[in-house]
Amino acid sequence: MFLDLFLEVWDAIKRNKLRAAATGFAVTSGIFLLIVLLGAGNGLIHTLEANSGEMDLDAVSIDPGWTSEAFGGYEQGRHIELDDTDGELSIAIDPNRVLSYHTEFNKSVTITTDNNKTLGTTLKGGTPYMFQSNKDKVIAGRLLNQRDLDEKRRVAVIAAPIAERLFGKDAEVVSRYLKIDGSMYQIVGVLYVKDNTSRNAETVFVPQTTLRLVYHLGNKADEIMLRTQGLARVEVFEVFEKVLRKALAIKHVFSPEDQRAVWISGGGAQAETMDDAFSAIRSSFWFLGILTLLSGITGVSNIMLISVRERTHEFGIRKALGARSWHIIIMVILESVLITTVFGYIGMTGGIAFCEYMNAAIGSSTLDIGEAQIEYFQDPTVGLDICIEATLVMIMAGAVAGFIPARKATKIKPIEALQAR
Amino acid sequence: MIHLTNINKTYQGKQPLHVLKGIDLHIQKGEFVAIMGASGSGKSTLLNILGILDNYDEGEYILDGTLIKNLSENKGAYYRNRLIGFVFQSFNLISFKDAQENVALPLFYQGVSRKKRNQMALEYLDKVGLKDWAHHYPNEMSGGQKQRVAIARALITHPSIILADEPTGALDSKTTIEVMDLLRELHRQGMTIVMVTHENDVAHCAEKIVHIKDGQIESIEIVNDTNE
Numbered sequence: 001m002f003l004d005l006f007l008e009v010w011d012a013i014k015r016n017k018l019r020a021a022a023t024g025f026a027v028t029s030g031i032f033l034l035i036v037l038l039g040a041g042n043g044l045i046h047t048l049e050a051n052s053g054e055m056d057l058d059a060v061s062i063d064p065g066w067t068s069e070a071f072g073g074y075e076q077g078r079h080i081e082l083d084d085t086d087g088e089l090s091i092a093i094d095p096n097r098v099l100s101y102h103t104e105f106n107k108s109v110t111i112t113t114d115n116n117k118t119l120g121t122t123l124k125g126g127t128p129y130m131f132q133s134n135k136d137k138v139i140a141g142r143l144l145n146q147r148d149l150d151e152k153r154r155v156a157v158i159a160a161p162i163a164e165r166l167f168g169k170d171a172e173v174v175s176r177y178l179k180i181d182g183s184m185y186q187i188v189g190v191l192y193v194k195d196n197t198s199r200n201a202e203t204v205f206v207p208q209t210t211l212r213l214v215y216h217l218g219n220k221a222d223e224i225m226l227r228t229q230g231l232a233r234v235e236v237f238e239v240f241e242k243v244l245r246k247a248l249a250i251k252h253v254f255s256p257e258d259q260r261a262v263w264i265s266g267g268g269a270q271a272e273t274m275d276d277a278f279s280a281i282r283s284s285f286w287f288l289g290i291l292t293l294l295s296g297i298t299g300v301s302n303i304m305l306i307s308v309r310e311r312t313h314e315f316g317i318r319k320a321l322g323a324r325s326w327h328i329i330i331m332v333i334l335e336s337v338l339i340t341t342v343f344g345y346i347g348m349t350g351g352i353a354f355c356e357y358m359n360a361a362i363g364s365s366t367l368d369i370g371e372a373q374i375e376y377f378q379d380p381t382v383g384l385d386i387c388i389e390a391t392l393v394m395i396m397a398g399a400v401a402g403f404i405p406a407r408k409a410t411k412i413k414p415i416e417a418l419q420a421r
Numbered sequence: 422m423i424h425l426t427n428i429n430k431t432y433q434g435k436q437p438l439h440v441l442k443g444i445d446l447h448i449q450k451g452e453f454v455a456i457m458g459a460s461g462s463g464k465s466t467l468l469n470i471l472g473i474l475d476n477y478d479e480g481e482y483i484l485d486g487t488l489i490k491n492l493s494e495n496k497g498a499y500y501r502n503r504l505i506g507f508v509f510q511s512f513n514l515i516s517f518k519d520a521q522e523n524v525a526l527p528l529f530y531q532g533v534s535r536k537k538r539n540q541m542a543l544e545y546l547d548k549v550g551l552k553d554w555a556h557h558y559p560n561e562m563s564g565g566q567k568q569r570v571a572i573a574r575a576l577i578t579h580p581s582i583i584l585a586d587e588p589t590g591a592l593d594s595k596t597t598i599e600v601m602d603l604l605r606e607l608h609r610q611g612m613t614i615v616m617v618t619h620e621n622d623v624a625h626c627a628e629k630i631v632h633i634k635d636g637q638i639e640s641i642e643i644v645n646d647t648n649e
Contacts, residue, residue: 004535015517317513320474321574322502322530324495410494414501415474418513 005327009334016307023303024343027394030296031344034289034390035351035382039358041285043380045278059133060098060231060240060266062086062224062248068260072253080252080261084219090226093247097230097240102127103221105211111204112179113166121162123180124200125208133227134200141174141189148188148207156185157205163190180204183214228266232275237266289390296394301401304336308405315409316417325410329403336402337395344391344398355381422485422581422613423448423471429479430466440466441477442636448582448615453608455624456617458633465586467633468617472505472584473497485581502530506575510587512567514559514574520546521555524574531578538577545573549603565596572603576612583607585616589623601626 013020067078087101107123131143139160148155156178158166163173178185185206193201212218231237241264246256254261308315315328358380409417423446430441440463448454458464469475470482473489482489485504492500507513514523521542528538546552549569559567568588575583585604589597597620605626608614616627624630630642 004529007535008529011517011522313513314515317515318526318530319498320472320501320507320513321527322498322578324498324530327530413475414497415469418474418509 005330005334009331009338012311012331012335013338019303019307020339023300023339024346026296026299026303027340027343027398028347028350030293030299031347031387031391031394032351032354033292035348035387036354036358037285037289037292038382038386039351039355039380041281042382043358044281046379048274048277048281058228058231060226060228060264062090062226062244063263063265064222065260065263067254068258069255071255071258074253078254080248080254082221082224082262084221086221086248086251087224087226089247089251090224090244093243094240097228099227099229100129101224101226102129103208103219104130104223104225105208105217105220106222107211107215109181109204111166114177114179115167117166119162119166122203123211124203124205125211126157126205127208129227130225133225136200137192138189139192140172141187143189143191144205144207149209152209152213153207154183154185154210155188155207156180157189157191158187159191159193159201159203161193161196161201162204163187178204180206181214231266241266293390293394297397297401300336300340300394300398301404304332304398304401305405307335308332308409312409312412312417312420316412316414316420319410319414320418325407328410329406332406332409333399333402336398340395340398341391344394348387348391352382352384352387422450422452423615424483425471425480426482427480428467428470428477428482430463430470430475430477440636441470443480444633444636444638446631446638448613450613451608451611452629453604453614453627454616455627455630456615456633457619457621457624457630458639460619462633463636464617464633468584468586468615471582471615472507473501498530502527502578504581506572506578506580506583508568508571508575508583508585508588510590512559512564512571512591514567514570516559519556519558520551520562520570523559523570524577527574527578541577542573545577546570548576549573563596564592565599568592568596568600569603572600572607576607582613582615585614587618588616589618589620597623 062082064080064082067074067076067080070076082103084103087103090101091098103125105125108120109123110118110120112118126144127149128144128146136143138157141157144155144157147153158173158178163171166178167173167176173187173190176187178187191200191203191205193199195201212220228240231240244264245262248254248262249256249258252261315323318328412420425444425446428441428444429439432438432440444467456464456467466475470477471484473492476491484500487500487504489500501507514520515526518526521539524545525538525542528541533541543552543555546555549572551566551569551573554562554566554570559570562570568591572583583604588604589600592600601623604614604616608628614627616623618624625644628644630644632639632642
């Protein structure tokens with residue numbers, strides 16, 4: 001029965017190929033444009049994300065400074081020194097917002113390789129969390145892990161530009177040794193940096209615990225990084241900053257109004273504007289996409305409306321010969337769904353193919369600005385789930401577009417339908 | 422076969438139009454009846470009611486033992502499919518189907534398999550002498566041929582009655598004879614036929630002529646068999 005019905009519908013479609021093709025074109029272009037638009041929007045968003053700095057947007061940094069006013073018996077110009085206890089203090093004053101901290105320490109050092117090349121560079125104490133929040137990647141070997149820290153291992157991760165300068169381009173450097181200020185370290189990984197101007201492009205990382213041990217640093221820190229949540233809104237961040245500054249001021253004895261004694265900065269404000277920008281991009285592309293989808297749906301509805309009106313006489317004949325209402329409704333819906341499915345699928349495949357083409361052709365193009373590079377169109381693709389959902393929406397709309405006029409047509413008395421011309 | 426008692430029908434509108442004013446008509450099995458009347462006399466409305474294509478306000482219509490009154494859409498479709506074969510003035514063939522598919526269509530709505538109904542359609546096309554035209558489309562056939570296809574379509578479900586609405590209205594005199602010969606042949610085989618016409622010659626092919634005027638039966642004329 002179903003096959004029979006299908007063949008009936010196929011007859012009707014074959015009879016009017018041009019109309020089916022016109023409807024199909026509306027559907028295909030609707031789906032195609034939706035997917036391409038969303039792909040382009042995603043490309044823009046991914047680009048913004050990729051270019052939005054190298055720091056987690058939920059990180060807050062505390063940097064030591066010099067007091068700018070006399071306070072509590074101390075003269076101005078005193079250096080404030082930070083250590084792990086300041087990180088613990090930060091967690092203590094707002095445990096709901098400050099999840100964890102890590103400290104950073106930089107040291108200028110001279111390194112010597114096993115082939116006797118020397119280079120002055122910056123040594124940093126690394127932690128797994130630091131790498132994670134910086135979204136760091138290696139191009140060879142591995143990053144530092146918790147066991148390196150626990151066992152205070154003499155291991156190092158070096159930035160790619162340094163590896164190149166010390167050992168030459170494309171040299172195998174993992175497992176080789178470095179002498180840093182007289183101590184030997186084994187290289188375990190090479191850090192990926194985007195270009196020579198990036199942060200950490202000139203840095204060698206050793207486990208933080210090792211660094212502190214070797215240089216007798218105790219628990220001192222050059223910078224404290226806080227991992228936070230719920231600080232994306234500027235107003236919230238400002239209050240948090242004030243409270244934290246006050247707590248630090250009491251501990252280190254400086255004026256709570258002193259903006260230069262410690263520097264507290266967070267990605268919060270940036271995160272907020274970025275979020276706003278993303279959602280603006282996303283919603284405007286969705287808006288355009290849904291409009292194109294709607295124009296496709298309108299196209300289908302329109303054609304089905306005309307088609308049903310044109311076929312009223314035929315439906316009259318069919319009813320006179322014994323067709324029931326559902327025969328006719330199912331036939332029209334099937335016709336509509338068949339057209340939207342076939343052409344929706346074509347549009348979906350085309351849209352995905354076009355996105356992949358964009359991705360391949362200009363997907364990771366970069367724009368040179370002096371020494372740095374900006375990626376301007378990254379990964380302009382759409383998830384398959386969204387593509388399929390859009391096509392399903394179209395098919396369902398096609399079913400409705402068929403159902404409504406068909407039901408109306410079956411309400412006409414057979415004799416009136418027969419007289420229709 | 423057909424029993425009409427006091428059938429009344431009014432078309433509602435700005436000025437309600439009382440088109441059938443108490444029709445009483447009984448048609449026996451195997452009869453060939455022509456309904457004649459001027460346009461507006463209500464003859465087409467009567468045929469539409471007989472064909473369950475339109476409803477009536479008052480009275481009783483019993484077709485082949487079944488009371489046809491206030492039927493649901495689907496019940497109506499069912500009885501049209503099983504009990505009635507239609508022959509229309511304008512043939513009402515579906516233009517994008519060939520002769521065989523057109524003839525087979527009523528069986529589609531009975532759920533008969535494609536193979537079976539195509540085979541039966543061919544059989545019935547053979548009966549009306551159009552076997553060789555099975556795969557021609559309506560626009561490739563003459564009026565007479567189209568009407569014969571329509572008759573084959575009307576017969577394929579073994580209906581209780583054939584209702585013909587001006588079956589020769591769109592035909593020339595030669596093909597009119599063709600089609601009327603076919604209807605007469607069906608009558609000879611025992612088919613009950615009710616036909617609306619305004620052509621005297623055509624009406625005289627029937628056994629009985631019902632004259633309708635202003636929504637009422639004016640007279641019933643028995644046709645002499647010497648008409649051949």
